Amino acid sequence: MTKSELIDRLAEQQSHLHHLDVELGVKTILEQMSTALAAGERIEVRGFGSFSLHYRAPRMGRNPKTGEPVALPGKHVPHFKPGKSLRERVDYNSDD
Amino acid sequence: MSLTKADIADRLFEEVGLNKREAKEFVDAYFEAIRTALEEGDNVKLSGFGNFQLRDKKQRPGRNPKTGEEIPISARRVVTFRPGQKLRSRVEAYVGSGD
Numbered sequence: 001m002t003k004s005e006l007i008d009r010l011a012e013q014q015s016h017l018h019h020l021d022v023e024l025g026v027k028t029i030l031e032q033m034s035t036a037l038a039a040g041e042r043i044e045v046r047g048f049g050s051f052s053l054h055y056r057a058p059r060m061g062r063n064p065k066t067g068e069p070v071a072l073p074g075k076h077v078p079h080f081k082p083g084k085s086l087r088e089r090v091d092y093n094s095d096d
Numbered sequence: 097m098s099l100t101k102a103d104i105a106d107r108l109f110e111e112v113g114l115n116k117r118e119a120k121e122f123v124d125a126y127f128e129a130i131r132t133a134l135e136e137g138d139n140v141k142l143s144g145f146g147n148f149q150l151r152d153k154k155q156r157p158g159r160n161p162k163t164g165e166e167i168p169i170s171a172r173r174v175v176t177f178r179p180g181q182k183l184r185s186r187v188e189a190y191v192g193s194g195d
Contacts, residue, residue, distance in 0.1 A: 001133040001140045009129050014122060017114070023116050025122050030145045032107050033099065038186040042098035047125045050098075051177075053187060075188045078146070081175030089135040090150060091172045 003030075037078050047085035054079045101127075132174055146179040 001009075003026065011022040033051070036043055043051040043064040061072040082090075100186040101123045108119040130148065133140050151174050158169040179187070 001130075001138050003144075006129055006133075006140070006142070007163055010122070010125055013125055013129075014118075015117070017122075021112055021114070022122075024106055024129060025114070026126065028107060028111050029104055029123070029126060030142060032104060034145060034183050037183065038097040040183040040190045043100075044098045045101055045127055048131065049175075053190065053192070055192075064124050076190050076192065078177070078179040078183055079144075079186050080175075082149075082175045082183075086131055086134065086175060089131055090175050093170055093172050 047083050049080055049082040049086055051080050123158060146177055148185055149171055149176050151176055158177045
């Protein structure tokens with residue numbers, strides 16, 4: 001499912017809203033979530049999961065073309081931990 | 097301090113002009129639509145943000161950490177999130193305490 005398919009599905013369900021408002025709604029949510037993470041803020045959605053940042057320590061890397069060593073600075077990367085309900089619903093083994 | 101569904105609904109009220117009830121319903125429907133797609137075995141690709149991908153894990157040996165008893169971890173399907181390039185570079189620029 002792509003972003004535009006998500007918008008179409010939501011527009012079908014939320015038939016009282018204009019398609020353009022649904023589009024704006026989805027884009028607003030994604031922008032707000034990205035901005036929160038970029039500011040180092042966690043996101044917690046019960047039953048869906050939580051997003052947080054993980055720190056990657058500085059390390060020596062290598063230019064794959066020349067083989068030359070390059071110093072890579074420490075950085076943060078986004079991390080998602082699925083919530084219980086999402087974990088159970090995607091796993092075909094769980095009974096509920 | 098963390099972002100919650102209530103914060104997202106507030107933003108939809110302010111920026112999209114949905115009323116409070118519509119905004120709350122929209123946030124619920126949004127996360128539910130993503131869950132439903134994943135439940136149906138469909139990966140979810142939100143360009144600019146990232147992809148939620150399903151991975152099938154084979155059964156592997158595990159151990160009860162308390163008793164040391166060996167118990168197999170059953171085959172299962174799990175969701176992983178791969179942040180997109182745009183989100184990655186926005187987050188990389190965050191200078192917080194390394195933890």
